[in-house]
Amino acid sequence: MNTFGIAKIDQSKLREDVYAAMRDAFTRGEFAPGAVLNLRGLAEQLGTSMTPVREAVRRLVAEGALIDTPSRTLQVPPFDQERMLDLKRARVGMETMVLGIAMENMDAATIDLLETIIQTPPDAEQTGPNLKANHDFHFTLYRKSNSAVMLPLIEALWLQYGAYLNLIIRHENALRVDEHEFHKDMIRALRRNDRDAAKAALKTDIESSFNYLAAEKLDKLTVISGRNPE
Amino acid sequence: MNTFGIAKIDQSKLREDVYAAMRDAFTRGEFAPGAVLNLRGLAEQLGTSMTPVREAVRRLVAEGALIDTPSRTLQVPPFDQERMLDLKRARVGMETMVLGIAMENMDAATIDLLETIIQTPPDAEQTGPNLKANHDFHFTLYRKSNSAVMLPLIEALWLQYGAYLNLIIRHENALRVDEHEFHKDMIRALRRNDRDAAKAALKTDIESSFNYLAAEKLDKLTVISGRNPE
DNA sequence: ATACGATCAAATATCACAGATAACATCAAG
DNA sequence: CTTGATGTTATCTGTGATATTTGATCGTAT
Incomplete structure (x- = not known):
């Protein structure tokens, strides 16, 4: 610590801020699939x-959250049944893998922390599922894997998933119940150090959130979500 | 010849070309870990x-192939035992997963194609392991998974691995023999549609290539690889 | 219906600025 | 006088802004 207790100046890195702002918007499902940005x-x-926008956008493209169109504009990846299945498989595969590693390093303090995260009361005026708490829960868990390589990849998957969140979010209440079940099951499995149970709970959690995007509901939802490209 | 073995580019889609050129340089192991770029x-x-260079670099940073230093310069990630283990785990996990999916869609034509890839004679003046053929072999295999989500993630892992290739590459002959064994085993497993054998072969392949970076050899190699930061 | 041109956005180049680094000069102490 | 430390400056870096170029799309006129 320095003598005068002067905090380091957080010199604003615009590029980072722009990226953070857009990323937040994605994880809140603010961008509708298929939307065109400029x-x-x-x-x-x-x-x-x-x-700075350009560089932030470039990064989002690298992470799969945006795509370049042939006509040099940018687009939020359109909803696509196949891509959704692909994303689901990827999330289940990667996240159960990292969960397995994380459990090698699991300790009581972390489990307690997880419990406080889910007990945090949702904001007063918050109506939908508690997205932030859910994100925190998952990544507090995954961070225990200490994998600097895999965590960014999972973040990228969540970012891609973010665009679909825009659709899922309509099923707020159902989703909230599912989440609660998942959190309870996971904590229990962690306390018993039961890997198979933990992985099964995680798999169920991921798959159930995607189930709200089943094919038969697709048409209705895409209409709700706003403009559709092409 | 310039330092990084990057060929000059002719004017068209500059950003993509710059990215492609740098990416190629990485996958050929042209960048030494710890090297500083401007x-x-x-x-x-x-x-x-x-x-265009900035944008390409931004993308490479997002993919983990380059890192921003606190002093706002760019650096090829320095060698790091822990990171190497992390990367190995990630590659084994992701690539065996994608292999499993690919084998669901495997057909005789693709296996034949794989065989022609490994039978392509190495370029006359080529001395090291046939990196391009090896890359082609792996990704022709993985592409059969049709996973638009996971393939880019695996590409990113290979890109990060690329910096270490700079070190591994010194073991040219040993590596070439290992690769040949792997290709043979893999083709055989694919023909029998034996998933466990295929995954085992892949796991062995990845791990053996990393074995050339065992801790005891580390010191010697980092000296060879050129400048060392700090 | 086709071709041409107007219009708009993105890609590139260039400029201006601020932080960081390192070489250099200056000064003090032995 | 030498040596070490400290303050100064020159230079190099990335960042952000802006002007210029390129390419694509859409409307209109033939």
Whole structure:
């Protein structure tokens, strides 16, 4: 600690801020699948110029949260049944793998922390499922794997999933119940150090959230979610 | 010849080309772990301006192939035993998973194609292991999974692995023999549609390539690989 | 219906600025 | 006078902004 207790100046890195803002918007499901974005619009909304937006966008493209269209515009990946299944498989595979590693390093303190996370009361005016708490719960768990390589990949999957969240979020109440079940099961499995049970709970959690996107509901939902490209 | 073995680019889709050129350099192990890069130098070597280089670099950072240092410069990730183990685990996990999916869609034509890939004679003047053929072999296999989500993640892992290739590559002959064994075993397992055998062969392949980076050899190798930061 | 041109957005190049680094000069102590 | 430390400056870096170029799309006129 320094002598005068002067905090280091958090010199604003615009590019990071822009990225963080867009990422947040994604994880809150603010972007509708298929929506078309343009750099100038984003720059204006964020009160900055094109350059930082461009770099943030480039990163989002690398992470699969946005795609380049042939006509040089940007698009939120359109809803696509096949892609959704693909994403589900990827999430189940990667997240159960990391969960297995995390459980090698699991300790009582972390389990307690997980419990406090899910007991945090949802914000007063919050109506939907508690997305932030759910994110925290999963990643507090995964961070115990200490995998600097895999955690960013899982973040990228969640980001891609974020666009679909826009659709899932309509099933707020059902989803909230499922989450609660999952959190309870997971804590129990962790306390018993029962890997198979923990992985099974996680698998069920991921799959159930995707189930709200079943094919028969797709048409109705895409209409709700706003504009559809092409 | 310039430092990084990056060929100059002709004017068209610059951003993609810059990215492709740097990516190629990585997968050929041209970048030494710990090496420091700067945008102006890269732009000059590539015969273009900073802007496209910045975007390509931004993408490589997002993929973990480069890292931002606190002092705002760019660096090839330094060698790190822990990170290496992490990367190995990630590769084994993700690639065996995708292999499993690919085998659900496997057909004779693809197996034949794989066989022609490994039978392609190495370029006349080529001395090291046939990196391109090996890459082709793996990804032709993985592409059969039709996973638009997971393939880019695996590409990212290979890119991170690329920096270590710079070190592994010194064991050229041993590596070449291992690769040959692997390709043979894999084809055989695919023909029998034996998933466990195929996964075991893949696991062995990945792990053996990392074994050349065992701790006792580390010191010697980092010296060879060029400059060391800090 | 096709072709041409107007219009708009993205890609690139260039410019201006601020942080970081390192070489250099200056000064003090032995 | 030498040596070590400290303050200064020159230079190099990435970042953000802006001007210019390129390419695509859509409307209109033939």
